[in-house]
Amino acid sequence: MAAKEEWSISDFEIGKFIGEGKFGKVYLAREKQSGYVVALKVIFKAKLEKYRSHAHLRREIEIQHGLNHPNVLRLFAWFHDETRVFLVLEYAARGELYKLLKSLHHFSEKRAATYVSSLAGALAYCHEKHVIHRDIKPENLLLDIEGRLKIADFGWAVQSNAKRHTMCGTIDYLAPEMVEKKEHDHAVDNWTLGILCYEFLYGVPPFEAEDEYGTFRSPAVSVEAKDLICKLLVKDSSKRLSLQKILKHPWIVTHADPSG
Numbered sequence: 001m002a003a004k005e006e007w008s009i010s011d012f013e014i015g016k017f018i019g020e021g022k023f024g025k026v027y028l029a030r031e032k033q034s035g036y037v038v039a040l041k042v043i044f045k046a047k048l049e050k051y052r053s054h055a056h057l058r059r060e061i062e063i064q065h066g067l068n069h070p071n072v073l074r075l076f077a078w079f080h081d082e083t084r085v086f087l088v089l090e091y092a093a094r095g096e097l098y099k100l101l102k103s104l105h106h107f108s109e110k111r112a113a114t115y116v117s118s119l120a121g122a123l124a125y126c127h128e129k130h131v132i133h134r135d136i137k138p139e140n141l142l143l144d145i146e147g148r149l150k151i152a153d154f155g156w157a158v159q160s161n162a163k164r165h166t167m168c169g170t171i172d173y174l175a176p177e178m179v180e181k182k183e184h185d186h187a188v189d190n191w192t193l194g195i196l197c198y199e200f201l202y203g204v205p206p207f208e209a210e211d212e213y214g215t216f217r218s219p220a221v222s223v224e225a226k227d228l229i230c231k232l233l234v235k236d237s238s239k240r241l242s243l244q245k246i247l248k249h250p251w252i253v254t255h256a257d258p259s260g
């Protein structure tokens with residue numbers, strides 16, 4: 001999609017409804033000139049007023065404009081009219097990773113390692129740009145037409161200049177220092193990566209109640225995979241495996257598909 005000074009709603013044909021957020025709806029849309037298909041997020045200014053989220057959205061647009069990574073959902077452009085703000089977002093045609101996990105019950109080691117490797121690469125890129133995501137959970141992960149993982153929701157992205165204290169996200173994925181409202185930094189994402197790796201392989205997060213028979217349906221998981229998970233689910237955030245070390249871990253190196 002070619003860059004343009006000022007986009008407007010008339011540049012797009014609106015397609016089917018594909019999702020709803022707190023601030024508005026998301027539609028499939030086609031940019032008329034190029035035929036490029038995007039996800040168009042419509043945010044009502046009245047809602048931004050009500051939740052006093054103008055600054056949050058502005059900051060998020062700034063953050064997004066600086067990010068360009070194959071595993072981070074792109075924000076191509078934004079524009080507004082009297083009543084609405086429009087975000088022109090990348091469309092991930094295969095939808096929520098979460099739904100795929102539910103339908104497959106658990107992922108193969110190859111698929112799990114590929115997603116963990118994609119996440120580690122995307123997070124390393126974000127941390128380099130001083131952005132902590134802090135809300136990585138399966139619902140915020142989408143899959144594009146090739147099945148490539150896209151971190152999609154930056155509802156909580158912040159510039160990691162100072163230590164952060166605000167709570168966010170569901171408890172399942174929160175690092176201990178966040179649950180205990182201690183100071184935290186980008187190591188929270190490394191903890192979440194451990195939770196997700198476990199959930200990709202077992203189908204449920206590690207600290208969720210065991211199923212009614214008290215035994216986990218534990219598919220055969222390799223020792224290397226367990227080794228990586230144990231090196232991420234470490235309470236002391238300074239002792240968690242770094243993103244660079246995750247990318248070099250034997251389980252990732254032997255199982256992840258390099259094409260992402």
Ligand SMILES: COc1ccc(C(=O)Nc2ccccc2)cc1NC(=O)CCSCc1cnc2[nH]ccc2c1
Nearest residue numbers: 023039053056057060073089090091092095152153154
């Ligand atoms: C980079 O991404 C985002 C950037 C900003 C915001 C946002 O709304 N910020 C905000 C709003 C108001 C106040 C403060 C901040 C949201 C997203 N991301 C999403 O909303 C999830 C994917 S929506 C697109 C999309 C694509 N591909 C799909 N395939 C299937 C469904 C689907 C859905």
